[in-house]
Amino acid sequence: TFTTGQNTVFNPVTPFNASVQTLQATGVSFDSAILNGLLNQNVSFPTTVWFEYGPATFGFNPAFGVPQNVTLPQQSLPQTLPFTPVSQQNFSRIVLGLSPNTTYFFRAVANVNGQVVRGNVLAFTTSFRAATPTVVTTTTVAPNGFSKVTITKAGANLAFPNGTKDCFAARPGDVVEYTITLKNTSASAAASNLTVRDTLSPYFEFLGASNGGRLEGTDVVWDLGTLSAGESRTVAFQVRVRSLPGNTNHENIATVSNGSSTKKSNSVNTILLNTASGTPTTAQLQGGAATGTSGETTGAIVETTQTNNTASSALSGFFPKTALGWLGLLILLILVALLVRALV
Numbered sequence: 001t002f003t004t005g006q007n008t009v010f011n012p013v014t015p016f017n018a019s020v021q022t023l024q025a026t027g028v029s030f031d032s033a034i035l036n037g038l039l040n041q042n043v044s045f046p047t048t049v050w051f052e053y054g055p056a057t058f059g060f061n062p063a064f065g066v067p068q069n070v071t072l073p074q075q076s077l078p079q080t081l082p083f084t085p086v087s088q089q090n091f092s093r094i095v096l097g098l099s100p101n102t103t104y105f106f107r108a109v110a111n112v113n114g115q116v117v118r119g120n121v122l123a124f125t126t127s128f129r130a131a132t133p134t135v136v137t138t139t140t141v142a143p144n145g146f147s148k149v150t151i152t153k154a155g156a157n158l159a160f161p162n163g164t165k166d167c168f169a170a171r172p173g174d175v176v177e178y179t180i181t182l183k184n185t186s187a188s189a190a191a192s193n194l195t196v197r198d199t200l201s202p203y204f205e206f207l208g209a210s211n212g213g214r215l216e217g218t219d220v221v222w223d224l225g226t227l228s229a230g231e232s233r234t235v236a237f238q239v240r241v242r243s244l245p246g247n248t249n250h251e252n253i254a255t256v257s258n259g260s261s262t263k264k265s266n267s268v269n270t271i272l273l274n275t276a277s278g279t280p281t282t283a284q285l286q287g288g289a290a291t292g293t294s295g296e297t298t299g300a301i302v303e304t305t306q307t308n309n310t311a312s313s314a315l316s317g318f319f320p321k322t323a324l325g326w327l328g329l330l331i332l333l334i335l336v337a338l339l340v341r342a343l344v
Helices: 308-318 323-343
Strands: 019-026 033-040 049-055 088-095 103-112 115-118 122-125 149-157 167-170 174-182 191-199 204-209 213-218 219-227 232-241 248-251 254-256 262-264 266-271 283-285 295-298 301-303
Touching: 019 103, 019 115, 019 122, 033 049, 033 103, 049 088, 149 167, 149 191, 149 254, 149 262, 149 266, 174 191, 174 219, 174 254, 204 213, 204 219, 219 232
Parallel strands: 167 266
Antiparallel strands: 019 033, 033 088, 049 103, 103 115, 103 122, 149 174, 174 232, 191 219, 191 254, 204 232, 213 219, 248 266, 248 295, 254 262, 283 301
């Protein structure tokens, strides 16, 4: 048995005064939504969070509020929260494969050191799936907002958070989520006929995408249509890391095109480790700067180590690395020679 409400728990004693709150869903499309929650607890104990959700009960009327004593059969992917001294921590999950024009109930759930707390039940309604627009050829040239469209990409290891949104490690079996955000920064012109693509690593198993994204060969593809002036839109997809023969860096970008021009996002580096045990180690990419192209770099992982070659390191730092630097060194040597000659 369990009580209902904001702090629904299996045990009447809330563990370590922890509670979880369900927040409003965001980014709701015809087939996906971002579910949001808030954990009120210093994460000093093992804590896993997720969401329960399911279609609204028959006859649901929003005017009478969302029922709390409901069974929610579906569950989002769980997330282990990192230890943190803050008293509150937000968390979110994208749920995929929803039905268009359907109301869903959902609630946030947390397992704090073996005890489960549940948040209040909220509701959201997916949108209608828009019909594919008919392309009409016309000689009138409308203002083109594509030149003002920006595209950015971020990623995260849902199984074991580490690194940054631009560079993180993942192991076989880990679920990784990538988000791609487009924004039309034009004040007046719309950008139309937009298609977004993102190429998967061969070591990724595609799990699903939001906003009608689909897998075409090795590419995840979205036909986004038109982005109005000032409008932003975020899409996402999830993959599971397969087994791989050795450590590999997957450097990846997303692209957006309008049929005649293409733009690239920033690079996201996913360091794929060939072990499923333990935690991702501190690692750095060999060679440093990203190239801005997608691809695999086998064996590109090196542990951060100290070097004992102090003399050669100091000597290499003395010599100039540019033509201007060499010119400055030459002038300095001439001045020193003139000074010595004057003293003699």
